[in-house]
Amino acid sequence: MNYFAYGSNMDPKRLANRGLVWTKDEVAVLDGYEMRCNVLCDRIAQQYPGCGTANITIKAGGKVEGILYTLPDGELEKLDVFEGHPTNHTREVISVQRADGTVIKAVTYMAHPEKIHDDLRPHPDYLAHILTGARGRLSPRYVAMLEAIQPLVLEE
Numbered sequence: 001m002n003y004f005a006y007g008s009n010m011d012p013k014r015l016a017n018r019g020l021v022w023t024k025d026e027v028a029v030l031d032g033y034e035m036r037c038n039v040l041c042d043r044i045a046q047q048y049p050g051c052g053t054a055n056i057t058i059k060a061g062g063k064v065e066g067i068l069y070t071l072p073d074g075e076l077e078k079l080d081v082f083e084g085h086p087t088n089h090t091r092e093v094i095s096v097q098r099a100d101g102t103v104i105k106a107v108t109y110m111a112h113p114e115k116i117h118d119d120l121r122p123h124p125d126y127l128a129h130i131l132t133g134a135r136g137r138l139s140p141r142y143v144a145m146l147e148a149i150q151p152l153v154l155e156e
Contacts, residue, residue, distance in 0.1 A: 001076050002106035004028060004096050006035050006066035007054025008126050009079075010133025018082055020075050027137055028068035028096035028106070034059040037122040037149060039111040041088060044123070051152050052120025054130065055111040065138040068096055068106055076107060083109045121152040 003022075008014055012025065037052040044051050056064055071079075076091075083089045089109040097103050122130070127149060134143050 001071045001073070002104060003069045003071050003076060003079065004030060004066050004094060004106040004108040005069060005133070006030070006056055006064050006108065007037075008129035008133070010067045010137075011129040012067075012133070014129050014133070015069070018078070020071070020078055022069040022071050022075065024070040026068050027099050028066060028104075030056065030064040030066065030094055030096050030108075032058060032060065032062060033064045034062040035064045036118075037127075038116050038118050038120050039088065040115050040117050040120060041084065043084075048123055048152060048154070050120060051123050051126075052117065053122065053126060055116065056108065057110075057116075063142075065134070065142040066096075067133060067137065068098065068104070085109060088112065088115050121150055124151040124154065127151045 015022070033056045035054055035056050037054050039053045039055045041053045044053065085091060089111050091107050092110050093105055094108050095103050096106050130146055134146050
């Protein structure tokens with residue numbers, strides 16, 4: 001099973017801490033979409049109002065860079081728990097392009113429309129996971145775009 005991560009799951013330590021295993025990971029690109037931190041996650045929103053998690057939405061000319069993981073059987077079901085499937089997200093089959101130019105089918109998660117709110121910002125720790133997974137792997141231009149994301153300002 002191929003899984004395309006575009007948010008905090010790009011950080012391999014985050015996946016490992018969640019108990020997932022994979023046999024391969026590589027950079028891949030999803031054309032025709034954009035990544036935004038606009039998902040209202042019920043369990044996080046209670047503690048951090050205004051906090052959003054990553055999502056992808058269709059956008060003509062858009063590109064989302066991420067990590068393509070090859071998962072053994074049963075691992076995607078483990079990930080469902082953390083992604084809030086089917087309550088917050090649905091599983092979607094998409095086509096991503098590998099660095100060698102080949103196109104491959106993969107599963108990713110997309111938020112239900114009612115969970116999308118454009119006035120949200122990622123928690124600083126969540127954004128740190130995204131950046132850890134991106135730096136040194138994704139293109140400098142894409143990493144710069146991620147670094148420009150403004151995190152949620154936490155009250156002391």
